[in-house]
Amino acid sequence: MSQTPIGQCEQSLKVLLLTSKLSPAAGGLAVSVPGLAHSIDQLPGVDMHVMGTLDPDNPDSAKSWGPRVFAFPVKGPQAGQYAPKMTQAIAELAPDLVDVQGLWTYPSLVSLRHARRTGSPYMITPRGMLDPWARRNSAWKKHIAWIAFEFAHLKEARALRATAEMEAQHFRDMGLTNPIAIVPNGIDLPDLALRTDSALRSILFLSRIHRKKGVRYLLTAWYALHADFPDWEVVIAGIDEKGHEAELRQLVAKLSLPRVRFVGEVHGDAKQLLYRDADLFVLPTHAENFGLVVVEALAQETPVITTTNAPWAGLTDHGCGWWIDLDQNQLTNTLRTALSQPTEKLAEMGKRGRIWVSQAFSLEQVALKMRDVHNWVAGRGSKPESVYD
Template identity: 35%
Template sequence: MDLTVIHVLASTRADHGGTSRSVPALCEALDEEGVDVHLVTGRPANPSPDQEPILPEGNVHVHCIEERTCLQRTLRSPVGFYRRLWSVVREVQPDIIHDHGVWLPSNITAAWVARRASIPLVSTPRGMITKWSLSHQSKKKRVAWHLYQKHVFRQAALFHATAPAEVDNLRMLDLTQPVSVVPNGVEIPGLLPDRPSVNEKRALFLSRLHPKKGLPMLLEAWADVRPDGWTLELVGPSEKGHRSELESQATEFGLDGSVLFSGPVDNTDKWQKYASADLFILPSHSENFGIVVAEALAAGVPVLTTTGTPWEPLETEECGWWVAPESNAIASALRNALSLDRDTLRAIGKRGRRLVETTYTWRAMGKRMNEAYQWLLERGSKPDHIEVT
């Protein structure tokens, strides 16, 4: 049976984090499932290289709202979003509107249009309602919650969570609608770049330089361990001057020779970074999924991350370390990981790649999301990944 879904996302800019990659990838996976997929998103006029939007390929229809002014970029063009989304809805008559993110004008717009057109709304919080996220800029979020966000959420006919912990986050907000747990998938590289032949080992962080990522804890732990023969490389765009704060901390700890700041990389260079790494580290306080963990595993790199991420399989499948988001716990795991020889680390990495190949392909995630849509529209039985109260 034909199915048309409009996805709404404020931005797919490359420097806006994992959601900019995972939503277009989900659109592509749904397209392969035979769903007629439309993506409505903002696009900056004359973007710099690191601001280029990541747009889906295949037969996905992309409808961009160009952000020409600073105010439009800040507010995500709410008027332009409304006009474009309403125009697309009138043209394609979708069965579902699927909105991504929280706290943004685009979320209000998606809810307004869905209500006006009497179309079921699916909402994906994308990790923005975890305990840590709600405590960050908490006063603004409390105002936004009572002003509009709780009304947007209450309109949702179905929530999409990318990890089981996000179901608990929704229930703590007294939201009782059904929740479909569909993790992000990961691109499985067929042929990785050759690993460089160097004696020095490398630990890699690859994500936004943002307080949420827990990098001050990592630098403190690295200074505590001070491993011989290892370099820690931090790769990614800086947000709100956080890189300069981290550079000052590294200097204070005497780490200038063992910590490198490399800036953002494009998709091709990203896989070269993974290929050059002996260990991947994501010390986040909070993640709804952590796409870079899955990418590192797909590249055959063992991972050290925190219980602020949903990556308990690192322990159960013996392909990494999953520890509390505390500098002491990270330091203890580092001592363990950095004491291993390269052959042992690569054997751990191979187990990680097998985990991703069997569990986290985008094709499988597209099938699960399609099942959730069909159930919502009463076209199929309830899948096991949908939780109802």
């Protein structure tokens, strides 16, 4: 799939964001990568391209990933993301710079081979996939990829991008010595959604429904608290992964938990409304390199509880949430504290959160920083302040 002919303004820096599945099933990448592609492309001197694979369950979703999108069918198991047409396509596109989004699948091998064949520069944005928890998940498959191509791919990259200092430290802990650009993800600050009337106040979880996200901790805490807070409910939204939603539904039934709603996959205005209607957002995660859903919740003035496995110490610093260890008792006690707050107190916290997001995580700021990083990696600019050796 190509929305515009390959080959455009040769004087501009031609950047390729190379990834795998171009679909909402990619999780946070489905927001951050298209946002980055579209926002940088609006700046002078850069032409942004996105290349990845088609999701057989949602092939049309690829169209929105960038101003120029190239999407290819996968052959064989989906897990490997083997798309043989990708090799020729990247050669024909001849980008000045490749920025690889994510790890462990065929696009990494395509990137490495292209760089060795042409000598052209590339950088890697691992998107949390070097987090210790993530590396332990399906560890044997990643070990094979590590030996086959990913170790060399990482070592030979001219730079790595981390979205927070915590992620940068993960790179160093693995022995990677590449320069690191620390640039957060950004969002286009949405208008505040119009809240709907509800008899219940709500605790919202919205992310991929995967055991990594720690939803069991939330439901276990709710088991201890629901009788004391009869005017609250728990809303669980997101894409089900590996049947984990069924496991959570079984837990709800086993514990006879009242006022728990599973609302499925949500996007666009429906997602913004869920954030806005919630009185509290909870992400009891085992690991996040960034956690874009935290920014999205704060942007709708919803205070947040998340764990120290995500880089959100600023929730405490800016008075818009709680940053706690992933511990069942601590989550339960923190939830009790939060649910006991007057509505006005939580609303004030949410307002502070939106102000923080507007100041620190705007898509325009991120686009400018990443354009400077891309120019530097491609040899067309000086080293930005965001880059550390």
